[in-house]
Amino acid sequence: MSTLPLVSLSRALSSDSERRAEARAIDAANRTVGFLVLTDHGVAADLVDDLYRVTAEFFALPAEIKNRYVTANRAASRGYVPPKVRSLAATRERMDGGDLVELFAAGLPHVPDDPYFSPEHAGINFRPNVWPAEIPRFRAVWETYYDAMQALAAQLMSLFATALDLPADFFDDKIDRHISNLFANHYPPILEQPAPGQIRVGEHTDYGSLTLLHQRDEVGGLEVHVGGRWVPVEPMAGAYVVNIGDLMARWTNDRWISTLHRVQNPPPERLSMGRLSFPFFCQPNYDTVIEALPSCVGPAQPPRYPPISSGENMIRKTERSFSGGNTR
DSSP, X not given: OTTSOEEEHHHHTTOHHHHHHHHHHHHHHHHHTSEEEEESOOOOHHHHHHHHHHHHHHHTXXXXXXXXXXXXXGGGOOEEEOTTSOOGGGGGTOOOOSOSOEEEEEOOSSOOSSGGGSHHXXXXXXXXXXOOTTSTTHHHHHHHHHHHHHHHHHHHHHHHHHHXXXXXXXXXXXXXXXXXXXXXXXXXXXXXXXXXXXXXXXXEOOSSSEEEEEEOOSSOOEEEEETTXXXXXXXXXXXXXEEEOHHHHHHTTTSSOOOOEEEOOOOGGGXXXXXXXXXXXXXXXXXXXXXXXXXXXXXTBOOOSOOEEHHHHHHHHHHHHTSSSOOO
């Protein structure tokens, strides 16, 4: 999709006038499609190369080794998830079979020694990460990349605040102890006929405030539902695809839209090709209450949703996503 709006982070940081211009572009994008392309973001290309390299090594391991890193509580988003176990379409009460994707996930790398982060208060949100011992550099690369993503997400949330006519630091104390997760989505070659309606990732909306997606393959498959039709989103070298999730839509009282998207199966000539992508899901602090922002309500725009906490929303959606897959 060549028509996704472009936002340059370096331009937004260059001056107040440029910041306002990029904020207007963000507002327009999130009002109309809920997706944009972020360029000039400052994430080192070498780090991204390392991320793809070590993660591809993990997914190339035999299934019996990868399965050692399956964790008991899938809602915690830690470790390995085999193919067909999760179904994101189930979050929309649709049962199209398990998604044709295997996953690896990690959360905050360095959890402070503070009661706020303890299981007694935080539940599963700060469970320890698990790291594959077979790939020595895996942990270091993932932790470095996670740190880069949380910094980038914070810069975007500040720009979001400007776009919403709020102080630039409005979201700072709402994401300073966030429960964000980094995922690797590996789509193995499709070697057998999928079940009817079964695709690589079923149609869904994301859960949180924003998603930062890195994709750079030749296979494609990401599609967004715009204007009543599914439109492909092509990778753009060196850029991130950014979309907002359900919590940001609620926060903005539907001024911004959380758009349906999916990963479609490739055409017949590409069925034997795998695909790898990396979404970072920015989730506010678990106790952040999501309710209509002051700039998004008024006499003609009353709040559309009851308040909900960030943590409660994420756990509900994550648990539901595992209800539609293969639970074996």
